[in-house]
Amino acid sequence: MTSETHDWIFLAAAAPFLAALVAPVLHRLLGARAGWVLALVPFAIFLQFASLVPLVAAGGTATAAADWLPAYGVRLSYFIDGLSLVFALLISGIGTLIVVYAGGYLAGHPQLGRFFSFILMFMGAMLGLVIADNLIALFIYWELTSITSFLLIGFDHSRAASRRAALQALLVTGGGGLALMAGVLLIASVTGTKEMSEVLASGDVLRNSLLYVPILLLVLGGAFTKSAQFPFHFWLPNAMEAPTPVSAYLHSATMVKAGVYLLMRLQPVLGDTVLWMTILPLFGAVTLLVGTLLAVRQTDLKLMLAYTTVASLGLLVLLTGTSSEKAIEGAVLYLFAHSLFKGALFMVAGIIDHEAGTRDVTKLGGLRKLMPITFAAALVGAISMAGLPVMIGFVAKEVLYEGLLGSSIWLLAAAVAGNALMLVIGFAVALKPFLGPEVHTPKHAHEGPPALWLGPVVLGLVGLASALAVGTTGSLLLGPMAAAVFGGPVESDLHLIPTYISAPLLLSILTVILGVGAFLALDRLRDLVARALKVIGWGPDRGFDQVVSVIVRFSAVLTRSIQGGRLEVYMTVTLALVALTLLLPMGLTGTWPAMPAMPEPTFYEAGVILIALLGLAAVVAARTRLTAIVSLGIQGFAVALIFMLFGAPDLSFTQFMVETLSVVILTLAMTRLNLAERDHRPSSQRLLDGTIAITCGAGFGLILLAVTQQAFDRRLTDFFDAYSRTIAHGRNVVNVIIVDFRGLDTLGEIAVVMITGLAILAVVRLSGRRRVPVVPEPEQVVASRHSRGAETVR
Amino acid sequence: METALAGLVAAFFATSIYLLLSRHLIRVLIGVAILGNAVNLLLFTSGRLTREVPAFIGLDEMVPAPGVANALPQALILTAIVISFSFFAFLLVLGYRAYQELGTDDTNGMRIAEPRSEPPPPMGY
Amino acid sequence: MRTLIFRTVAPYIASLMLLFSIFVLLRGHNDPGGGFIGGLIGASGLAIYGLACGVATVRRAIRVHPMSIAGIGLILAALAGILSLPAGVPFMTGLWVYPTILGSEAALSTPMLFDIGVYCVVMGAITSIALCLEEYDGD
Structure with missing residues (x-):
């Protein structure tokens, strides 16, 4: 296996962020046409990554690495294999079309520049996520996608629904991100490396580790929230509050697949265990069925598509969870096909909304003559989504059925049912608005500008071309990708037209029959699901509101109980803790200071200490403000005398001046403060305060005693004594320290x-x-x- | 001699903390002023005491005579005295202004930032 | 407080204290004294002047706002540090020159400049505080 180093990968990873910086300026200069210019950035990235296809198809990898925080083993390292490459091509390719589309869709919007900025930032984050080699870098990119997604969903921040959806997405995916971080750190500690490429080469280390179960659960916590698996699926439909380009890009083609990417990425080292092959298919199948059923319930085009996205993600998780070669090949094909057709269909829904003024499928009809290009693109997308020939979706479905044949009958049944319902939704979206009699729509509908229909048309053509040349697609792109996911070479033999009547073909026919039947009974089916939901009456979406409300109430109560607004309570708690901190360690370790020898103060010293004590007592006992001020002065002057007696004339001098000034300004202020100077505290309060005060005082005294009983470390003092005159030319050591040795301190x-x-x-x-x-x-x-x-x- | 000053430091701290725990603004202020002295004395004593020999170098010497006072804590305290004074002045003015605006010198009555009946937090998004 | 005697004596006391404060400042490097103490003495002198003759008189006498003195002091102190930049030595390294002024050798140094800065800041800031409180009539 060859590995090449390409330094342009750094540039490619940074380019979207740089483009995000200039986007607002460009928008101001060029208006909505800035989209065409900005689209050149992802397009250039796309071409660069496309140049890696031959290398990767031959089984090679491309890398680039630089140190970031070497002390923590965090490197900015990139690693591109088959899996990364297909993702990178999808992100940059669809990104190009989305930027163009956004320029048309939001033309004239005053914040379009900001929108470009956000979406390019997201692109950078997503690109980094799929090509990151370092686990920490991967986590950071992962969280960046959550944050940019938050910004994009909440783009229309004046609406409460947008804000709620944005917050919901952030909390759910961000919470999952935390789980992922813990999982990633555990992986790093078990395998002893922070590089994904080395983790992948570690073989059975993770599977045999005692920490396998927590690692798996934490990683799944990240992946399931990001990829909207039941019961975390609720944020994705709500995220449809975002402008349609965001829904098309983040919430169908790229970001929501980050969870699937992670699972596929770790499949070789975490997969192929009983736990993996139980949890993933179970949650995937439930998500698939719940998603499709909820999609049937909807009449809003975007919501219908959003729920089928949930379902498709469930299908991908299901397939990845089987850890079988053929199913993984099916997953890879389906992921590729899904990104193409779902992105296109979302853009179609956006065009209809933009040109006709509504997205409600019951209020649309007969648009085929008015919007022929859009209709064609929608039809191509729907055929791929339904899994009919001659689109790539058909190939994907054949392979995934073949892969599931060996596993449980239940999974197969879930896949067939899910696919049948997806066919229903696909055609509901692609046919209902266009066929039938013309209906009066809020806006007079007509074909959108090229910027709008370019995206769905290109995606449709790619879907068609990749299916027609499916052998090439398989060997160049999807084969290497499946090999990376499977963790070994994959036998790839793809045909557009089945060569013989096989079980998958029969299953496909069954799917189509079921789907057409359900399509004809769509309205009845919708009523049925609606009634069932009414009976249940509770969903995780409402649960989210309840959780948030409980958190807000709880924090309000907590804040009010901790911060009651009474200063003396804060002070009492703080100072009681100070007393504990001072005395507890000495008490626990029994390191009380030794009983000191009786001090032998000189006459002056004893006198000064006595004066200080008298001053303090007088302050506490003072009944008038004049007494208080004078007593305060007395203790201050006593301190000045103490400094004088122990060889600190400078201090003494300063203290005298400061005490004088203190007394003066206190007098000035107090004559106006006009306060009665009597202690208001009841005696029980005084007792408590006094106890705390005396305990604290004793604590400080004992600490000081313990310190002075230690041997004195004279090194610093000796340094200053030795160099004060010799290098700083001053005989007053104190002053030399202040203005020279520690001048920077003094400046502060x-x-x-x-x-x-x-x-x-x-x-x-x-x-x-x-x-x-x-x-x-x-x-x-x-x-x-x-x-x-x-x-x-x- | 350090023992005697340790006792004095304890008395300074006890007094200042007793005053700090009061609800009376002016007592709190006086407590802060005394706290400054308490900390300075604590620092001073922990640098060990030397009787009446300041840290000066004789005119003809290059280093101070052995047994002079420890200059380092003095340098630290000197700046601390001035800073604690300026902070004391600031607190005084602040307390004075608070008294004027709020009409009370009781810290319990000063509830602009944390009102007694706080409205419930907004529940929307 | 504004007795006749106080008002008559105060200007002399204040000017003596200011003079003394500069003396204390300049001897600080070798004898007791220095910028902090000098600044405090100077500020006390002005505060006494203000108590006796009114704040307006003091403000007129010193011409600039006391906080400007403090600001100049801070700039001087910072400058004392930055002077080491052209000399190519680390920030705040002490630099000494010994020019001969009026026939006698004078020792000028960046620590001395720094100490003057300290003096100005302390004197300016404390004077400003004191004058502020003296003239603040409240209500």
Whole structure:
């Protein structure tokens, strides 16, 4: 197997993001025509990736890698094999058409530039996701697709339904992303590598690991939410709130397939176990049936298509879960076909909506003469979706039936039923609006501009061409892809026309008969499903609302209980915790400081300490503000004296000045504050506060005692003493430290002083002019009056 | 001697915390002022005490005489004193303004940011 | 507080304190003193002047807004650091020159410039705070 390094992959991965940057500017310059210009970017990417086809078809891979966060083993590495390549071609190819289509669809929309930006960003994320080699990079791209999808679904953010859908998609896929991250980290720890290519080469390591079950469940959590598997399917139909180009691109052709991609990617190392072959087919089959039945219920073209997308994703998961060669080949073919026809049909639905003014299938009819090109494209898409010859969808269905033949009869039955219903929806979308008598539509319908019909026409032609040359398609694209998914060479022998009457052909005929029957009885079927849903009356969509509402209520209650708005409660809790933090470690480890020797203070020292203590006591006991201010001054001056006595004249000096200024400004402010200076606390409160205060104080004292009983590390002090004069030319060591050795600190500190000065100025100045009258709530005034007893309220 | 100052530091902290726990704005402010002194003394003492020998280098010496006071905590405290003063002034002005605007010096009465009867959060999207 | 004696003496006290503050600032590198202390002394002097003769008088006397002094100080301090850039040494490296002014050698250095910056910031900011509170009449 050859592996080539191509550095242009970096450029290709970055190009959509760069294009997203210039998109708004380009839109301002060119208007809606910017779409044609911007489409060149994905088109160039498409051509570049197409150049890798021969290499990959020959079994080779292309790589590119650069270090990103080497300390954490995170590399920006890309790795392209058959699976990545087909995805990359679909993303860039359909992306080209979508950008053009968006230019036509949203022409004249004031935010079109932003839309281009979002959709190109999404393209970059999705492209990165499928070619990423590093697991962390893969996760980041994965989350990026969720975020860009959120932006795109919520593009029309003035509508509540859009916002809800966007949030829902973000929460569901983002939650799954977290599960995926855990899974990815477990994979990395089990295999000892963060590179996907090395994980894939690890053989049975993951399957035999004790962590296999958690890894599988976490990965499935990511994949099932992203690919809208039951019961997480509800976000996808809601995401149809997005503009149609988004639905066509993200929610049918690319993003929702990220989950399938992940499952296919990990199939060689996680698949082929009993658990894998139970969970995946089970959920896939349920999703397939639920999706198609719900699709029948709808009358909105986009919603019908959205539910069949859910169903198709279920089918893909089902097929991947069988881990059998033929079924995987079927899955690969179906994925390819689905991206083509579903993208086209969504664009058709958008054109109808755009030109006729409604998407309700019951209000449309007879458009075939007015919109012939659209009709043709719709028909081609529907034939492929229904699995009829001569489209690629037919080949896919033949192969997948063949693959399922060996497995359980139930899976086969689910696949047949699902496909029959998909045929119904496909033709309902493609035929009902166009056939029959002409109906009056909100807008006078006519054919859309080329920008609109180009996409569905090209996709239809590709679907046709790939089917006609199915041998080439198989050997160049889908064979290597199936081999990558299967984890070994795949025998590929594809024919457009079955060479003999085989079981799959018979199943196909059965499907068509069932489908045509159901199509004719569509209205009755719709009523039936609607009635059944009414009986159930609850769905995960409503469940989502309930969960969100519970979360919001719970957080409101929690916030109110934690932040009650009472400062003294916050302070009490905080300081009680401080006391615990100080004392608990010493108590638990029994490292109390040793009993100190009795200090022998000199006369002056004893006197100063006594003065400080008196000052403190006087502050607490002060009954008038003058006493309080003077006592505050006393303890401050006592501190200054202590500095003086222990060899710190600079400190002492500063402290004197500051205390003087403090007393002055406190006096200035307090004469106006006009406060009664008496403690209001009841004695029980005082007891509690006093206990906390004394415990904290004791904690600090004991810590300090313990610190001073340790040996003193003089290294820093010696450094400053030794170099203060020799290299900094100063004899006042303290000053040299401030202005020289630690000058950067001081610079920050004087900036802080400056900022407080400005802040004070702002507080004083602003207030005087703009007065916001604050009316205290009545009961609050009563309460505070009550609590303060005889004190007066100003 | 460190022992005596440790006791004094404990007294400073206890006093300031007792005042901080009050609902009275001006007491809280005084508590903050004392807290600054408490922390400064804590720093000062943990750098060990030296009686009356400041950290200066003699005119003819290149290094200070052995046994001078530890200069490092002094440098840290010097800036801390000025900063805690400017913050004290800021808090004072803030408290003063709050008192003027809200008409109360009781922290329980200051409920602009966290009103007593908060409306339920919006339930829509 | 505005007694006649206080008002008469205050300007002299204030100017003496300002002079002293500069003295304290300049000797700071070798003897007790420095920018922080000097700035505080200067601010106290102006605050006393303001208490005695009114804030308007002080504002007239110093001509510029005290916060401008602080701003200039911050710029000076930063400049003291940046001067090491043309000298090609790391940020805030101390640089010394010994020019001869009026026949005697004077030691000029970036730490000294820095200390002057500190002085201006502390004096400007604290003066601004004090004057602000003095003139703020509330209501």
